[in-house]
Structure formats: C-alpha cells, structure tokens
Amino acid sequence: MNRDHDAFEALAGAVMLGEATDAERARFDAHAATCDECRADVACAPVLTRAVLRARATETWRPSIANLVLDRIRGTRKSRFRFTVGALGWAVAISIVFNLALASGLSMRFGSTPADEASSSVTAMTLDLESPAPHAVSAPIVRHHVRVALSPRREHPHRSASIAARAKGSDAEAATAAADTSADDVRHVLAGIDLDGSDGTKHVADEPRDLCSPAPAAPGVSDASTVDASPSCVPPEAKR
Amino acid sequence: MQNVYVLGLDRTLDAEARVERLVAEHEAKLARYVRRFVNDGDFALDIVQDVYFAAYRMLRADPSRPLSAGWLYKTATNYAITHLRKKKRRGETLPLDDNAGAFRTDEVSALQLDLQRALGTLGPEQLACVMLTTYAGYSSAEAAAILGTSPDAVRQRVCRAMRAMRKSLGESA
Numbered sequence: 495m496n497r498d499h500d501a502f503e504a505l506a507g508a509v510m511l512g513e514a515t516d517a518e519r520a521r522f523d524a525h526a527a528t529c530d531e532c533r534a535d536v537a538c539a540p541v542l543t544r545a546v547l548r549a550r551a552t553e554t555w556r557p558s559i560a561n562l563v564l565d566r567i568r569g570t571r572k573s574r575f576r577f578t579v580g581a582l583g584w585a586v587a588i589s590i591v592f593n594l595a596l597a598s599g600l601s602m603r604f605g606s607t608p609a610d611e612a613s614s615s616v617t618a619m620t621l622d623l624e625s626p627a628p629h630a631v632s633a634p635i636v637r638h639h640v641r642v643a644l645s646p647r648r649e650h651p652h653r654s655a656s657i658a659a660r661a662k663g664s665d666a667e668a669a670t671a672a673a674d675t676s677a678d679d680v681r682h683v684l685a686g687i688d689l690d691g692s693d694g695t696k697h698v699a700d701e702p703r704d705l706c707s708p709a710p711a712a713p714g715v716s717d718a719s720t721v722d723a724s725p726s727c728v729p730p731e732a733k734r
Numbered sequence: 735m736q737n738v739y740v741l742g743l744d745r746t747l748d749a750e751a752r753v754e755r756l757v758a759e760h761e762a763k764l765a766r767y768v769r770r771f772v773n774d775g776d777f778a779l780d781i782v783q784d785v786y787f788a789a790y791r792m793l794r795a796d797p798s799r800p801l802s803a804g805w806l807y808k809t810a811t812n813y814a815i816t817h818l819r820k821k822k823r824r825g826e827t828l829p830l831d832d833n834a835g836a837f838r839t840d841e842v843s844a845l846q847l848d849l850q851r852a853l854g855t856l857g858p859e860q861l862a863c864v865m866l867t868t869y870a871g872y873s874s875a876e877a878a879a880i881l882g883t884s885p886d887a888v889r890q891r892v893c894r895a896m897r898a899m900r901k902s903l904g905e906s907a
Contacts, residue, residue, distance in 0.1 A: 507889025510896055511867055511874055535893060538900040545849050546868045549770070552846075557765045559779055560757045563786040567750055570790075 499529055506532050510539035749793035752801065757786055760806055767807065771814040771865050773850060781813045807870055808880040815858040822858075852902040860895035863888050 502525045508514040509522050526533040764785065769778035788809055789801060853861060859881075866877040867888065874888040881888065 503893040504886040504890040507891070507893035507896075508874070510892055511889065513874055513889075531897070535897045535900065539896050542852075542896055542899050542903075543868050545845060546864070549846055549849055550766070550869055553766050553770075555766055555769065555775070556762045557775075557779055557782075559761060559765065559783055559786075560754070562779075563757055563783055563790075564750070564754060566783065566787055567753065567790050570787075 499532065502529070502532060506535055509536050510543075748797050749790055752793050752797075753786055753790045756789060756801065756806065760803055764806055764810055767865065767870055768810050768814055770850075770853070770869060771811070771861065772817055773854060777817060781810060781817060784813055785809045804872075804876065804880055807866065807872075811862050811866065811880060815862055818858045818861070848903055849899075852899040855898055855902050856895050860891045860898070863891040864895045864899075867892055 502522060505514065505518055505522045505525070508518055514522065522532070522536075526536065761782075765778055765782045768781050769775050772778055772781065785806055789806065792799060793801065853864070856864065862881060863877060866872045866880060867874060872880065874885040874892070878885045878888045
C-alpha cells in the first residue's frame with residue numbers, strides 16, 4: 495500500500511461520488527496508477543452505488559404512520575391541557591387553604607375575645623390581685639401585678655399546668671389549672687393562693703417548664719421561670 | 735391576556751398542520767431510508783414517529799422556524815446512529831432470516847441480502863455517509879452539514895465504506 499494512501503481517501507471518495515473536479519481527478523489518477531487498492535475501490539464503486547439505488551427503487555414498503563404521529567400529537571395536546579387545568583386547580587385550592595389558614599391564624603392571634611379565651615388556651619394575661627398586708631395595722635392593700643404566660647404544647651393542649659404562688663418567708667402553695675383555662679379561671683386559682691409575704695412574689699411554674707413562657711424575672715426573684723410579679727402598695731384611700 | 739391564549743392556541747394548531755404536511759410529503763421515503771439504515775422495520779417506524787414528534791415540538795416552540803427535508807433526514811440519521819450504537823453496545827446480532835424479515839418478500843433477493851449484510855458491517859458514521867450520499871442523494875457538502883462534519887471527512891468515510899462493502903461482498907460471492 496502506498497504510504498500516501500490515507501491522504502487520497504478523501505480524493506477517492508470525491509471520485510466515487512462524482513464530485514471530483516478535473517484537477518482532483520487528475521491527482522487521483524496519478525495516485526491510482528501506483529495504488530491497486532484505490533484503483534479497485536473506485537472501479538467497484540459504481541457497482542455498489544447501482545446496487546444501493548436499485549434497492550431503493552425496488553422498495554415497495556409504504557408504511558402509514560400519519561395517524562400514529564397525529565394521534566400522538568393530539569394526545570400530547572390533551573395531556574398538556576389536562577396538566578394545565580390540573581395545575582391551575584391545585585394552585586387555586588392551595589391558595590384557598592392558605593388564605594383560610596392565614597385568616598384563622600390571625601383571628602386567633604389578634605381577635606381574641608373573652609369567648610375565644612374561654613375556648614382556647616391561655617397564652618398570656620396580666621392580672622392584678624389584691625390582698626391585705628398581713629401584719630400592717632392600717633391594713634393597706636397590696637396590689638400584685640402578675641403576668642401569667644402559658645404556652646401549652648400543641649400536642650398536649652389539655653395538659654394541666656400548675657400555677658404556684660410563693661411568698662417570701664412562707665411555704666409555696668400550689669393550685670392546678672388546666673392549660674386551656676380562661677383568664678377568669680386563672681384569676682380564680684391565683685386568688686385562692688395566699689399572697690402573704692413582704693414582696694408578694696408570685697411564682698408561676700409549670701410542669702413541664704415549656705408551658706411557661708420565659709419572661710423577665712422581677713427584681714428579687716430568683717427563679718428564672720418566675721414571671722413578672724411586681725407588688726405595689728396602694729393606700730386604702732387611694733384604692734377607694 | 736385573552737390574545738396571548740388565542741395566539742398560543744393558533745401556534746399549536748399551526749405546528750400540527752405543518753407536521754401533518756411534512757408527514758404527507760416524506761412519510762414513506764423517510765421510513766424506507768431509516769429501515770434501510772437500521773435494518774428493522776419496527777424500529778424504523780418508531781424512529782420516524784420520534785422524528786416527526788421532534789419536529790412538532792420544535793414547531794410548537796417556534797412556529798416561524800423553517801423546517802426542511804434535510805432536518806428530517808438529519809434527525810432521523812442521528813436517531814438511527816444512536817439506535818445502532820445502543821445495539822452494538824448490547825452486542826445484538828440479527829440472524830440472516832431476521833434480516834430478510836425486515837423487507838417484503840418481493841424486495842428480497844440474493845443481491846439485496848448481500849447488500850444489506852454489507853451495509854451491516856459498516857460503522858454508524860460510515861453507514862450514515864453512504865446512506866445520505868448514495869441512498870438519499872445528498873452531496874458530500876450537504877451530508878457534511880447534516881452530520882456536522884467536513885465534506886472531506888464525508889468523502890473519506892464513503893471511500894472506506896465502499897472498500898469495506900466491496901470486501902464484504904467479495905467474501906460472500
């Protein structure tokens with residue numbers, strides 16, 4: 495084989511396809527004079543080309559795929575339409591659910607009426623409790639400003655929370671209130687607790703602790719879970 | 735907003751009408767080309783359907799895009815090459831009887847079977863060059879544009895393919 499044989503393959507291909515110019519044909523003939531394989535390739539090419547053309551001409555296969563193609567296209571259009579309508583429907587449904595959830599959440603958060611409080615759990619409230627000072631001759635009224643914050647667990651909405659009032663120098667007393675109690679119920683529970691003590695500290699604890707929201711501890715209160723309980727002495731006449 | 739919807743609807747209908755016209759013009763020729771390429775009538779029908787469906791998707795996206803027969807042959811050739819490569823990777827070989835089964839009885843002759851067997855010995859790229867130039871009648875420059883290569887590369891592949899076919903037919907003779 496001539497070492498330039500590979501370089502003349504493109505030229506031989508042009509001759510086989512009948513695309514070679516006169517100059518290319520002359521170059522190939524010069525090469526073919528010394529290359530038997532290229533000469534044989536080009537000599538055999540018309541025979542092969544005729545065989546391929548004859549095979550094409552004698553084919554009588556006439557498949558009908560128009561219906562298949564058009565059915566597929568129409569099926570795609572239908573599925574696209576179904577997908578669009580389905581996606582639109584889902585979007586509308588999700589939007590409605592979201593808006594309902596948002597509206598109900600807002601009403602629970604900001605629209606809490608006494609009726610709502612009675613039916614829902616207590617989340618936060620501020621109570622003013624009054625009790626006479628135990629050892630005062632003039633029996634001044636001690637006002638206890640108590641902030642109660644409860645955060646009942648969602649998975650245990652009816653779990654009871656203990657609310658304890660602890661007076662300095664006295665034993666703690668405890669009462670139990672349901673976590674879903676109303677403000678009046680909590681007030682009633684706290685009113686039953688002895689508030690004797692010099693500082694009248696009220697301690698609102700919970701079981702477990704996460705029922706009681708953290709609140710800034712009042713001065714002089716050591717327990718971190720104690721909520722604001724700032725007593726203020728109010729003269730009886732001022733009270734009147 | 736309503737105009738956009740109507741416009742999209744018209745575009746879809748237009749794409750479908752254009753594909754319908756393409757199918758009517760090139761249905762049989764393209765199917766026979768692909769069947770000769772892959773040597774399997776059922777696969778040829780699947781490939782041709784995929785080609786027309788690809789045309790529909792393209793026209794649906796851009797109805798103003800011109801679509802020529804060259805695009806159909808280019809896409810069909812690429813699909814056929816992909817099919818042959820997959821078949822080669824799987825190591826599938828078809829017996830002679832199945833080769834004959836791809837064609838109708840009146841098309842089958844000893845020469846045709848030898849020719850089909852000779853075409854089957856070619857690699858996908860060489861086969862694509864021979865089919866596009868010799869069977870479909872494209873020039874080497876047009877075939878190069880379809881295959882994304884140079885005209886000289888097409889001519890070289892045609893030369894090598896003819897040599898391989900000559901040797902294959904010489905052995906079978």
